[in-house]
Amino acid sequence: MQLHLEGSSIALDAVMLDLDGTLVNTLGDFSAALNGMLADLQLPAIAPEVIEHLVGKGTEHLLRSVLAHGGLDAAQVQAQYAQAWQRYEHHYLRINGQFAQVYPGVEEGLHTLAAAGLPLACLTNKPLAFAQPLLRAKGLEKYFQCVFGGDSFARKKPDPLPLLETCKALGTQPGRTLMVGDSSNDAQAARAAGCPVVLMTYGFNHGEPIAAVPALAHWDALAQVQGRLSPQR
Numbered sequence: 001m002q003l004h005l006e007g008s009s010i011a012l013d014a015v016m017l018d019l020d021g022t023l024v025n026t027l028g029d030f031s032a033a034l035n036g037m038l039a040d041l042q043l044p045a046i047a048p049e050v051i052e053h054l055v056g057k058g059t060e061h062l063l064r065s066v067l068a069h070g071g072l073d074a075a076q077v078q079a080q081y082a083q084a085w086q087r088y089e090h091h092y093l094r095i096n097g098q099f100a101q102v103y104p105g106v107e108e109g110l111h112t113l114a115a116a117g118l119p120l121a122c123l124t125n126k127p128l129a130f131a132q133p134l135l136r137a138k139g140l141e142k143y144f145q146c147v148f149g150g151d152s153f154a155r156k157k158p159d160p161l162p163l164l165e166t167c168k169a170l171g172t173q174p175g176r177t178l179m180v181g182d183s184s185n186d187a188q189a190a191r192a193a194g195c196p197v198v199l200m201t202y203g204f205n206h207g208e209p210i211a212a213v214p215a216l217a218h219w220d221a222l223a224q225v226q227g228r229l230s231p232q233r
């Protein structure tokens with residue numbers, strides 16, 4: 001397939017899509033699970049506006065950042081970490097998807113990509129045991145040939161390893177496998193892996209403007225892929 005962008009066009013054999021902030025707005029789920037965990041640990045609640053800036057680098061980073069935000073020093077974070085993870089996992093699996101919404105245009109975009117015959121992979125830093133039930137609950141699982149989480153490989157995005165391993169699973173070359181994400185994390189991993197990247201403008205980018213992160217294109221909705229694909233000559 002050929003993907004046509006403003007002033008350029010690239011050859012594509014498959015697409016990898018990030019989950020949190022790209023396909024699904026999971027801020028409500030993060031907020032419910034984190035605040036359930038904080039209450040169990042008798043720590044003060046955290047606001048979604050703060051959580052939004054901490055999402056994207058996996059659960060360990062998120063939990064350590066949230067505990068530190070609650071006023072714990074490094075030694076206290078270390079001492080509470082195992083219990084925090086256990087309580088967080090309990091709450092997350094209990095509410096997974098209940099406070100999350102598929103972004104407008106995602107279904108249309110996934111349908112367009114799949115109808116063009118492109119194999120799709122979901123590649124997230126979220127633990128696989130959270131990602132799979134969420135995709136299922138939102139009716140998105142059917143689009144993906146494979147799903148990989150932050151614990152699927154030895155390293156997470158922004159390391160290029162998860163993208164390179166996903167390309168292997170798809171049987172495609174990185175240079176012909178598009179990464180669609182919402183953060184500098186995705187863009188950095190894609191650049192290092194040699195994958196083209198498109199960024200969504202609505203997700204979570206660590207509190208930084210996404211327009212400043214280099215990408216082939218910045219889209220307001222995944223449905224913008226409609227009319228941009230043509231068979232390769």
Ligand SMILES: O=C(O)COP(=O)(O)O
Nearest residue numbers: 019020056057058124125
């Ligand atoms: O759990 C996270 O850190 C977010 O994951 P994602 O943006 O890579 O889907």
Ligand SMILES: [Mg+2]
Nearest residue numbers: 018020021182
């Ligand atoms: Mg994301």
